[in-house]
Amino acid sequence: MKVNKGVKYRLVVGSALLSFTAAACTPAVEPTGVPAIYEPPPQVRGGTIVWSAAPEIDLFDQRGQLIRAAQESKFIAYYGGLTTTYPGFNTALSRDYARKINTRTDQYFAGTIRAHILQILDTDTGFKATVCLQKSNFALRWPDGIYHIHNASGRDEFVEFISDNPDALEQPPHTDPPSSPHTPPTSTSTPTPDTDYQWAAPTEDLFTGTGWTINLGSDLGEPLARCEAWGRSIEPSVPPDSAELIHTTVPPETLPAYPGW
Amino acid sequence: MYENDRVVNQEAIDRRNQARTDAFAVAQTIVTGFASAHPGGMVTGPLVYSTGVLISSDIINAEGAYVGHYQQVDGVDLLSTSGGTGVANSHSYNVLKTLVETNIVEVEQIPENWTDRGTLLPKTELSESQLSDDLERVVEESGVADISRFNQWVERGEKDTTDHFGGTTEMGTDLFNDVLINNALKNGIDKWEHNA
Numbered sequence: 122m123k124v125n126k127g128v129k130y131r132l133v134v135g136s137a138l139l140s141f142t143a144a145a146c147t148p149a150v151e152p153t154g155v156p157a158i159y160e161p162p163p164q165v166r167g168g169t170i171v172w173s174a175a176p177e178i179d180l181f182d183q184r185g186q187l188i189r190a191a192q193e194s195k196f197i198a199y200y201g202g203l204t205t206t207y208p209g210f211n212t213a214l215s216r217d218y219a220r221k222i223n224t225r226t227d228q229y230f231a232g233t234i235r236a237h238i239l240q241i242l243d244t245d246t247g248f249k250a251t252v253c254l255q256k257s258n259f260a261l262r263w264p265d266g267i268y269h270i271h272n273a274s275g276r277d278e279f280v281e282f283i284s285d286n287p288d289a290l291e292q293p294p295h296t297d298p299p300s301s302p303h304t305p306p307t308s309t310s311t312p313t314p315d316t317d318y319q320w321a322a323p324t325e326d327l328f329t330g331t332g333w334t335i336n337l338g339s340d341l342g343e344p345l346a347r348c349e350a351w352g353r354s355i356e357p358s359v360p361p362d363s364a365e366l367i368h369t370t371v372p373p374e375t376l377p378a379y380p381g382w
Numbered sequence: 383m384y385e386n387d388r389v390v391n392q393e394a395i396d397r398r399n400q401a402r403t404d405a406f407a408v409a410q411t412i413v414t415g416f417a418s419a420h421p422g423g424m425v426t427g428p429l430v431y432s433t434g435v436l437i438s439s440d441i442i443n444a445e446g447a448y449v450g451h452y453q454q455v456d457g458v459d460l461l462s463t464s465g466g467t468g469v470a471n472s473h474s475y476n477v478l479k480t481l482v483e484t485n486i487v488e489v490e491q492i493p494e495n496w497t498d499r500g501t502l503l504p505k506t507e508l509s510e511s512q513l514s515d516d517l518e519r520v521v522e523e524s525g526v527a528d529i530s531r532f533n534q535w536v537e538r539g540e541k542d543t544t545d546h547f548g549g550t551t552e553m554g555t556d557l558f559n560d561v562l563i564n565n566a567l568k569n570g571i572d573k574w575e576h577n578a
Contacts, residue, residue, distance in 0.1 A: 199510040221514040223471060256509075269507065273495035278515060339515035341523075345493060364495045366507055 159208055161320045162201030168230025168259060169319045169378040170196075174238040180380055188238060188250045190327045191280045191335050198222050200230065200261075209328030215283075215336045230320075231268055232259040232373030237351055239277070239344065247333065249281040251340065253348035257356045258373045268372050273364035275352020277344040281336040321378035471513040475505045478521050487524040496520065 172180055172189055179185045194206035194214075202224045203211045211219075235255040242249050255275045260268035328335075339345070353359060481487040482502045489500050493516065496503055505513070 195511065199514075223510055223514065225510060271495070271507065271509065276493070276495050276512070276516075278511065337515070339511075339519075341493060341516060341519060349494070360499075362490075362494050363497050363499055364503065366498055366503070 162205040164200040208326035270367035274349040277348040
């Protein structure tokens with residue numbers, strides 16, 4: 122909780138200082154009406170995502186942030202709509218995938234999704250990341266107030282960044298591995314009620330101007346098998362070779378988002 | 383019987399269209415509260431079919447209008463209007479469900495997070511990303527060819543499924559499923575566009 126709020130606080134304060142400095146040095150301009158800070162839609166606010174990654178992957182470098190922001194925007198798109206996703210995502214998303222999105226605005230997040238960047242592979246047109254998801258501690262609250270939990274090992278999804286000229290878009294890849302592995306705390310921090318605002322979102326547009334087009338999907342096959350193994354490693358109690366549906370009036374605990382933005 | 387040059391029975395199409403018209407009339411009747419048009423609620427002839435489909439809420443929108451989305455065959459959505467992503471997902475799911483229920487596909491062939499104790503999860507319990515990202519591939523890896531192309535075609539709402547496959551209400555569930563699942567989709571839908 123402290124980590125996340127601290128990051129958010131620094132970002133907000135930093136943004137405010139930058140805004141103040143810019144305002145002092147440039148001619149006054151009319152406000153555009155665009156909110157200064159992104160607000161996630163109410164459907165997702167009660168949930169959080171706790172990220173981890175393979176040791177060689179940095180959750181805070183350019184790729185790490187783009188992958189996380191795109192994957193989180195995908196969650197938001199399905200339950201709040203594409204126009205409510207992180208700034209710039211809707212424009213960057215491939216139209217082919219955008220057409221596949223069927224938004225359910227009557228379901229609300231509760232609890233915590235565990236997400237893990239399994240690998241990032243360079244491609245001829247950019248790069249592609251495999252993201253494993255484990256949702257045993259996450260629920261969708263249906264209109265009748267019942268929380269639906271899908272207790273299963275894990276699933277794989279991919280986030281692909283595509284460009285006609287990918288070499289021109291990226292800064293040199295981050296070569297040093299992070300000083301400490303991105304392993305989220307298995308802390309016993311006090312969970313908070315799902316009705317509170319929990320979701321942690323970037324406060325700036327990470328997509329516009331990057332030149333990337335984003336494609337999303339899943340690979341199944343070998344990546345799925347690896348994600349299932351990862352999922353079982355953090356939730357050993359999931360049923361073997363199957364999922365388990367849990368319907369309950371009690372929301373799962375919501376852990377603090379990690380690592381923040 | 384299922385060759386490319388199959389000639390669609392115009393009489394069957396006319397009967398189906400009549401059933402649709404009847405469904406529309408019954409829908410309006412029920413919505414406006416004049417169900418007594420059919421004493422005792424009993425109907426005969428094509429209206430038996432029409433009454434059956436009215437069980438589905440998909441057939442009547444909030445204004446009481448017939449929206450042309452009905453279910454003629456158990457487990458298979460038949461679409462006569464463009465429906466978008468949700469409808470395409472419903473169709474793919476119903477195809478998969480039919481494959482599983484007819485033992486054409488073993489549950490073990492399906493990713494484990496799609497099943498609960500050996501049973502395919504209800505569509506409502508699958509996440510939207512599972513439906514969008516996995517469903518077409520799960521169906522195609524189950525041996526059904528061209529489901530993605532089929533869904534594109536359905537999404538465009540170009541034709542009613544029954545038009546496409548030359549189906550009729552008289553075909554019955556088993557025969558229609560046989561055409562759709564075991565023949566048309568497995569062999570490629572291009573062969574069946576003679577009516578498109």
